[in-house]
Amino acid sequence: MxxxxxxxxxxxxxxxxxxxxxxxxxxxxxxxxxxxxxxxxxxxxxxxxxxxxxxxxxxxxxxxxxxxxxxxxxxxxxxxxxxxxxxxxxxxxxxxxxxxxxxxxxxxxxxxxxxxxxxxxxxxxxxxxxxxxxxxxxxxxxxxxxxxxxxxxxxxxxxxxxxxxxxxxxxxxxxxxKPNEREDGNSLFWTALHYVHAHYTERLTLDMVAKYLHISETYVSRMFREKTGRSFLVYVHQLRINSAASMLIMTDRTIMDIAFDTGFESPRTFYRVFKEIKGQSPKEYRNANLCRPGLS
Known part of the structure; x- marks a missing residue:
């Protein structure tokens, strides 16, 4: 590339x-x-x-x-x-x-x-x-x-x-x-979601979101499970890995740089989570997608 x-x-x-x-x-x-x-x-x-x-x-x-x-x-x-x-x-x-x-x-x-x-x-x-x-x-x-x-x-x-x-x-x-109709009482969750989407490339923890919303970590965790069907950590990992996957096939940035750019503090964690979600290592994913139409 x-x-x-x-x-x-x-x-x-x-x-x-x-x-x-x-x-x-x-x-x-x-x-x-x-x-x-x-x-x-x-x-x-x-x-x-x-x-x-x-x-x-x-x-x-x-x-x-x-x-x-x-x-x-x-x-x-x-x-x-x-x-x-x-x-x-x-x-x-x-x-x-x-x-x-x-x-x-x-x-x-x-x-x-x-x-x-x-x-x-x-x-x-x-x-x-x-x-x-x-x-x-x-x-x-x-x-x-x-x-x-x-x-x-x-x-x-x-x-x-x-x-x-x-x-x-x-x-x-x-x-x-079309998305599901909005239920009453969801405004707090969407505030949390907005915060996560704005900060997922930075250091982001359940505690930080809870303090931002002035509620307990347990409540934030329960909201994410009820509204997304995933835990808070899994949701954040999915955001980061989707962003990393795009960078892998669209850029020449090193895998380590991409790991840090997408919010992971440890390359080892990045490699492990990427393989769990995508079923391939970052290098395997990049090589497998090099020849996709429109990306060369």
Whole structure:
């Protein structure tokens, strides 16, 4: 392989200045992008041009009206058809923007199912495409003008509207893939899940999640078993191994580097858990997937 993985920790155009909205949107135009991942969400709308986008090793067709949602740490790369330029709205933001409302969990919990239950990319057509394009245009207009009263609130509202429409169309494309109806009392679990997805590449323990939520470790453990069918540790290991598997087949990074990049403190533990989940050692998995279509 000859693939270099780029990691972007900060959003383009963003600032770490206290009080500034962790949000960026612009119109990007290029024929290809480098293989990369980042700690923020990327939400895009293809304006014109066509090609393919690889997301965690899976190819997705891109044409005008295609919308993609890339959660943090998803590895992706874009290549256009015949070297043509692809223009797209590129929206980058911190997931925490979406968790201010007490009603947010009615839909934000479903964002964690993108890439598994729901597709990462969806082709919008007709009125739906026009509506989404208009929402991205309004987001860009609000972003470029820092003066209007209520600007940040307007950005959060428009962003939420666009994401909800994306989820509706994604679910409508496969009715069998719709998630279970939300039960009352689940908000604490989804707060815990959000925290885990935001920090699984770092040192993360049951005690840390419990302290963040101000509840007992026993309660956190029980929530994960009831809602996911897995223990907390198994759930975190699955997240880390899925991320590591993508890095193994999409990059030239060493196995030891990948182990540390995905949150494992010990290469020995990484090797053991990887084989338990994937049925192969990291090296065997990488070699077996080198020739997969779209990854070379």
């Amino acid at each position: 000859n693939k270099k993985l780029e990691h972007y920790e900060f959003m383009e155009g963003s600032s770490s200045r206290e009080g500034q909205l962790p949000f960026y949107i612009g119109i990007h135009a290029y024929p290809t992008t480098v293989l990369n991942y980042h700690s923020f969400v990327e939400f895009t709308y293809i304006i014109d041009g066509s090609g393919y986008q690889s997301i965690n090793g899976t190819l997705h067709r891109m044409e005008p009206g295609t919308i993609s949602f890339l959660p943090p740490y998803h590895i992706h790369q874009m290549t256009s058809d015949n070297g043509c330029v692809i223009r797209k709205y590129c929206c980058l933001f911190d997931m925490n923007l979406l968790f201010g409302s007490p009603y947010a969990s009615e839909w934000t919990e479903q964002l964690y199912q993108i890439g598994t239950v729901f597709p990462s990319s969806v082709a919008f057509c007709g009125e739906e495409a026009a509506k989404m394009k208009n929402l991205f245009a309004q987001l860009l207009m609000e972003y470029r003008n820092p003066e209007p009263r209520g600007r940040n609130h307007m950005i959060c509202n428009k962003l939420s509207e666009a994401l909800i429409l994306f989820l509706r169309i994604a679910a409508a494309g496969d009715p069998a893939a």
